[in-house]
Amino acid sequence: MEQKKVKQPLEKTLEQFKALDEKITHYYSVIGLADWDQKVMAPKKGRRVFARAVGTLRTEVFKLSVSPEMGELLAVLSSPEYVEELDQITIAKAREYKSYYEKAKSIPADLYQEYSMLTGQANDAWEDAREANDFAKFQPYLEKIVDYKRKFAEIYGYEDHPYDALLDEFEPGLTVKILDPLFAKLRKTSVDLLNRIQKNGKRPNDHFLSQPFSVAKQKEFNRYILPIIGFDMMAGRLDETIHPFEQTINIGDVRLTTKYIEDNVCSAIFSTIHEAGHGMYEQHINPDFEESVLQSGASFGIHESQSRFLENMVGRSKEFWSYFYPTLQKFFPEQLENVSLDEFYRAVNTVEPSLIRIEADELTYNLHIMLRYEIEKALIAGEIEVKDLPIIWNQKMHDYLGVTPATDLEGVLQDVHWSYGDIGYFPSYSLGNLYAAQILRTIQKQLPDFPKLIESGRFDVIQGWLKENVHQYGKLYTPNDLIVKVTGEELNADYLVEYLEEKYAEIYEL
């Protein structure tokens, strides 16, 4: 009898937890659709009012996530008397909700409201500052955002570095202590490699990539490759937008966007492949996790690993173009018939230090990220001041990349992230590259004919491996547990360093 009494409430708790999880996921699914629609479909005049409608749903789902009901359910699920009875899936769900609940609950309501108002204004100020090409217009807002973030970090708590508390929002468990040595190694190798590349003077000819390429044909080519690389078009779409992104509505409805530029045939192709990497991760999540918080990627960094793996390690490989280039030539005979596969491959791997992160190549991209990481970390630690950012930014650009922004627009004002209050996000991009290289090495071991699979268009085998080993798990594992499970070790910069060394040594004949 005693045992029965104990079990009864747990069953009821599990039922209620499942229902609440489902309800919250349903809200996010519809909000996700609304976000996609506003960026891709919605006519201009309706957007302001529609944003208010979506705001109402966001408020509701926030209330559900921090409701007394959620608090009670999480308390029961964390209580020592039950924890051993819980299955792995419930534990993972509770972990996700608890992390959000505790963070959200720890911030006093008025502080959070002030902060929300500030980020709304800060984004406007950032746009104004960009228009005026004047960091000073954004500076007071960023100063306040940094102040709030420092307060939040103190409230959330951390062991070593206040920035850890912010990193954790995007990459659970990641700390400065872990990241510093990884980035130090990557920075040193990247700067060194870049110098060697620049000195040897063997820059590929890539001028043929910027002829006029019919947008209609580009669209056709992008639609042609998607199903071949494994994206299920019955469970997704491809549309156009200004800033390409992937939006998941549910596992059976994953939407990619890309941007066609007439005199840049590669821009859309690599955007499409990148977003398809995100999208297939979502399409491959265990259907049992549908309508639950686990129905997404393990973290921002792991998600980015899947897009970067597909875009760079697969999509910029010689084997990939060995398979697709003849078709691309057929689409654009005038422009490409006299360009060899080798010339094309080298062209899409041109390394060139540049001012703008989102236009950076595979090698220099990480240097753009590290610069931001170092600035964020120092801001949160109170070691530097916002007013000095333009000078610090330009100095680091010069040190790492050898180029110096002429204006703030090309420098410190280029990214939207800080205006939204997203401090701690940037490292995800390079984490994606690090995870991707480490996973690549494991794939190369487990699928020894990996290059041949690409060369022969057997993307199904590669995606099958990723589904089996990474994608299916959704948020079941923390990012660290997942990378250990997949590759047998914790995150290690050696793999990316080796990959970059090998790749560019070959292309640039170093």
Next chain:
Amino acid sequence: MEQKKVKQPLEKTLEQFKALDEKITHYYSVIGLADWDQKVMAPKKGRRVFARAVGTLRTEVFKLSVSPEMGELLAVLSSPEYVEELDQITIAKAREYKSYYEKAKSIPADLYQEYSMLTGQANDAWEDAREANDFAKFQPYLEKIVDYKRKFAEIYGYEDHPYDALLDEFEPGLTVKILDPLFAKLRKTSVDLLNRIQKNGKRPNDHFLSQPFSVAKQKEFNRYILPIIGFDMMAGRLDETIHPFEQTINIGDVRLTTKYIEDNVCSAIFSTIHEAGHGMYEQHINPDFEESVLQSGASFGIHESQSRFLENMVGRSKEFWSYFYPTLQKFFPEQLENVSLDEFYRAVNTVEPSLIRIEADELTYNLHIMLRYEIEKALIAGEIEVKDLPIIWNQKMHDYLGVTPATDLEGVLQDVHWSYGDIGYFPSYSLGNLYAAQILRTIQKQLPDFPKLIESGRFDVIQGWLKENVHQYGKLYTPNDLIVKVTGEELNADYLVEYLEEKYAEIYEL
């Protein structure tokens, strides 16, 4: 002091009522987007799960509409001590919510749940029955639906005829007593006119309408006419779907759909014009009503009047094609260069009794509706039985239209409405025609150069009149109050009868 005490709670009530109205409208706005997306954009594999997500929102908004909070607010707003202090807008909002609240509250929860489950199954059964072309498969479900609807009618209450209680859901205030004489007159004239048309043997040649017309060019032509007839493309979209419809997200985001058929150039054009009639009604609603329940048309019938007015009275007029036909000829020179304006005009006004309602012409369409009205009325009154419907249907088709369905698919199984439990909806379509003709007569008086306005493409003047006199009011007035306000009299069948007589006398040289 006494007065202050009274006013304080009213102000608070008004504030709460506004907030609740806004919240409910926000939910419906997002649900509307979700519905549009599922019909127009969503990939197949995500739809089943997404329907569950939208179901969660529907449940939430239903709960809000029948919540104790809503009940208390409506009670205060209806109390005699306050009613004189309320403005016209608040009164109209309270009227709309009260009508829904009282109906929803009057049905016992378990009865409503049984009924909801039934309609879900009934729609599947209807699809199965269509597949098998066998009414018997749908019959038991329709019998149950009719039983529930008869119960609901008793619960809702009515004065003369139980069907009145159901009509009221779609056309507030409409009754059998009002509708019977209107439809009797329209039926008699329509059947008579149809007989005369068929006897004189002057059927227009319309074969040239069914040549192949490039769908790409059709799309271009449809996009070309929309802004000219007054649809604001910055506050709307045009997309493709299987069954054309209009969906409002908000006043600044009104979405039309159409369907292109390669060998029928007119199908898409008249669908687009029809939906644009609905759409401009929504675009023209007073912006002060945005984010409130008044942000929609007065009723199904009034809404349909705007689509039918534009499609038939404007879009099938000689003046309309006098303006647009030269351009259509330029789009399709091969197909139309040897077809005169007069031949084209006569062709798009061909009268031909047919079996399928949605393919019917302007004259015979109303006969399809009256058949359904008579059947619904008799079913709810218990005068006929569901099992006899195929025979009754076919007999009436023979009597009114002179054609007899060979199978149920072409007869009683053709419409989806009953499978959703929508009994009382069909009359809205003919009400639309009746209202439209009555409004047309008023416009002709107030804008004596009406035909010249069309002929010279001054659709802005016509839409300006409709905005000023009809559209801007949204749901502020009941349909009856609105038609009296606009035309100076209650709904009267004479105008439609005269319009049809005149139009077809000229075309068919009667």
